[in-house]
Amino acid sequence: MAINGNYVLRETTANLTRNITLTVASVLTVFVSLAILGSTVLVRQGAQNATRQFEGGVEFIVYVDADITPSELAAVKASLEDNPGVLRAPYVDAEATYKEFRRLFKGQETMLENVRKGDLPTSFRVEPKDKSVESVQELVAYYQKRPNVYYVSAATEVIREMKAITTFFNNGLSVFAVFLLVASALLILNTIRTAMFARRREIEVMKLVGATNWFIRIPFMLEGLIQGLIGGVLAVGFVFLAKGWLDDLLNRSKGLNLLQNFSIESSDVTLACLVVVGVAITLSVVSSALATRRFLDV
Amino acid sequence: MIKLENVSKVFKGDVVALREANCDINKGEFVFLVGPSGSGKSTMIRLLNKQEEPSTGAIYVAGKHIGQLNSWKVPYLRRNIGCVFQDYKLLSNKTVYENVAFALEVIGRPRHVVKTQVPAILELVGLSKKHKNYPDELSGGEQQRVSIARAFVNRPLILLADEPTGNLDPATSVGIMRLLDRINRTGTTVVMATHDRSIVDTMRRRVIELDRGSIIRDQARGVYE
Numbered sequence: 001m002a003i004n005g006n007y008v009l010r011e012t013t014a015n016l017t018r019n020i021t022l023t024v025a026s027v028l029t030v031f032v033s034l035a036i037l038g039s040t041v042l043v044r045q046g047a048q049n050a051t052r053q054f055e056g057g058v059e060f061i062v063y064v065d066a067d068i069t070p071s072e073l074a075a076v077k078a079s080l081e082d083n084p085g086v087l088r089a090p091y092v093d094a095e096a097t098y099k100e101f102r103r104l105f106k107g108q109e110t111m112l113e114n115v116r117k118g119d120l121p122t123s124f125r126v127e128p129k130d131k132s133v134e135s136v137q138e139l140v141a142y143y144q145k146r147p148n149v150y151y152v153s154a155a156t157e158v159i160r161e162m163k164a165i166t167t168f169f170n171n172g173l174s175v176f177a178v179f180l181l182v183a184s185a186l187l188i189l190n191t192i193r194t195a196m197f198a199r200r201r202e203i204e205v206m207k208l209v210g211a212t213n214w215f216i217r218i219p220f221m222l223e224g225l226i227q228g229l230i231g232g233v234l235a236v237g238f239v240f241l242a243k244g245w246l247d248d249l250l251n252r253s254k255g256l257n258l259l260q261n262f263s264i265e266s267s268d269v270t271l272a273c274l275v276v277v278g279v280a281i282t283l284s285v286v287s288s289a290l291a292t293r294r295f296l297d298v
Numbered sequence: 299m300i301k302l303e304n305v306s307k308v309f310k311g312d313v314v315a316l317r318e319a320n321c322d323i324n325k326g327e328f329v330f331l332v333g334p335s336g337s338g339k340s341t342m343i344r345l346l347n348k349q350e351e352p353s354t355g356a357i358y359v360a361g362k363h364i365g366q367l368n369s370w371k372v373p374y375l376r377r378n379i380g381c382v383f384q385d386y387k388l389l390s391n392k393t394v395y396e397n398v399a400f401a402l403e404v405i406g407r408p409r410h411v412v413k414t415q416v417p418a419i420l421e422l423v424g425l426s427k428k429h430k431n432y433p434d435e436l437s438g439g440e441q442q443r444v445s446i447a448r449a450f451v452n453r454p455l456i457l458l459a460d461e462p463t464g465n466l467d468p469a470t471s472v473g474i475m476r477l478l479d480r481i482n483r484t485g486t487t488v489v490m491a492t493h494d495r496s497i498v499d500t501m502r503r504r505v506i507e508l509d510r511g512s513i514i515r516d517q518a519r520g521v522y523e
């Protein structure tokens with residue numbers, strides 16, 4: 001099917017400008033919903049970075065001395081594995097420890113320069129069977145006194161709270177975002193229906209002279225896609241702004257325990273932007289397809 | 299070129315618009331569909347370019363059983379069938395030239411074809427001088443010429459006209475009939491629904507008469523009645 005690019009361009013811009021109020025409404029709703037969605041992704045990733053060590057039920061970490069011998073290490077390992085209160089206790093070797101260290105102290109060059117791989121204590125990530133505060137404390141106290149144990153770090157109340165708060169915050173925002181996404185899909189749908197209704201005489205003529213359904217649809221679907229994309233691009237801009245604000249906030253609150261490990265990396269920003277653009281495209285294509293489908297029969 | 303085999307069309311509420319219609323129209327023929335209002339003329343026209351589906355029976359256009367046509371092929375069928383209506387169906391926000399060019403653009407004809415075909419067809423219908431005018435700046439007869447130009451610009455095999463002179467005075471109607479006659483003489487099959495007695499009687503072409511959905515007469519070189 002030969003499609004005249006000129007024609008598509010002319011019709012699409014005409015649709016977008018003729019319906020300017022509805023177009024602006026759709027674009028803004030798409031923008032707001034995707035901005036919220038993008039922010040939840042950022043916060044979720046940040047919280048995940050902060051609590052990553054304590055993921056998957058890990059309640060405390062047993063660091064062993066840096067100069068531990070293989071047989072001493074085996075003894076610590078055995079004491080964990082034989083302990084009926086311990087469900088799992090995977091070992092994090094020097095390599096993985098150093099990688100994690102580099103991630104946590106990214107941007108802090110003096111730190112990175114002065115610490116070498118062998119300097120860091122390796123550890124066991126312990127997931128106890130019973131995760132109540134008392135029994136975890138008991139286990140922590142026990143391993144604190146074991147030979148060759150350098151330090152035991154427990155998932156503090158702070159981390160528990162941080163997990164709870166971000167989950168709550170994100171679930172709330174996600175529900176909100178979903179409602180707004182539905183609203184923006186309906187607005188795009190309505191904008192396109194209005195555009196098609198305004199041009200029903202043209203569409204009638206097009207059908208009578210033998211224009212294909214796709215030829216009739218494409219300018220309208222592009223109209224929807226452009227609305228979605230403009231909203232999406234604005235939301236991507238907002239994600240970058242939000243990243244800036246969060247960084248600011250984190251810098252100012254250094255020392256505030258809650259946010260100590262909270263960090264947003266560029267890969268998280270990329271993820272948020274991909275989610276935003278992906279949702280923008282899916283949303284607008286689906287609603288445009290639905291809006292134009294009705295006009296396909298005769 | 300066009301063949302109806304036992305075609306019936308029943309609308310909801312048991313309204314029989316067409317009853318067991320049979321006819322065979324050859325290439326290059328000029329056929330009048332006559333009959334009182336509500337006798338099924340428009341329905342028959344709308345069945346031919348698949349604006350409506352028959353309830354029973356088979357319709358062949360250019361050798362194809364159009365009831366068995368894939369829905370994506372319908373646009374290509376319609377490119378071979380020009381359509382003219384009583385109310386012209388011109389787009390009021392487009393000039394005469396743009397209205398005619400639109401019919402070529404939307405079926406993907408390249409620009410150089412549009413640029414040569416549109417002036418040629420406007421010359422044929424006698425509207426070259428008014429190509430920049432908008433429809434509401436034209437008389438009824440001129441508007442109908444534009445609509446005929448749009449229907450014919452792609453050189454279809456068949457031209458369907460549903461009461462094309464229904465809104466025009468007799469003198470203007472004669473001009474429109476001359477134009478349709480000229481188009482017919484290029485080899486285009488013309489099917490025209492009308493209840494204009496004087497036109498049918500002066501043209502003396504094949505007449506198919508409908509009454510309450512049934513074909514009651516099919517006469518070569520006929521008169522209105």
Ligand SMILES: Nc1ncnc2c1ncn2[C@@H]1O[C@H](COP(=O)(O)OP(=O)(O)O)[C@@H](O)[C@H]1O
Nearest residue numbers: 309310313315334335336337338339340341342
């Ligand atoms: N879309 C429709 N729905 C229901 N009834 C219709 C429809 N189109 C036409 N009819 C009925 O079919 C009959 C024939 O109509 P039509 O073909 O328009 O007649 P004509 O063009 O000869 O005046 C009429 O009784 C009319 O009311």
Ligand SMILES: [Mg+2]
Nearest residue numbers: 339340341460
């Ligand atoms: Mg009629």
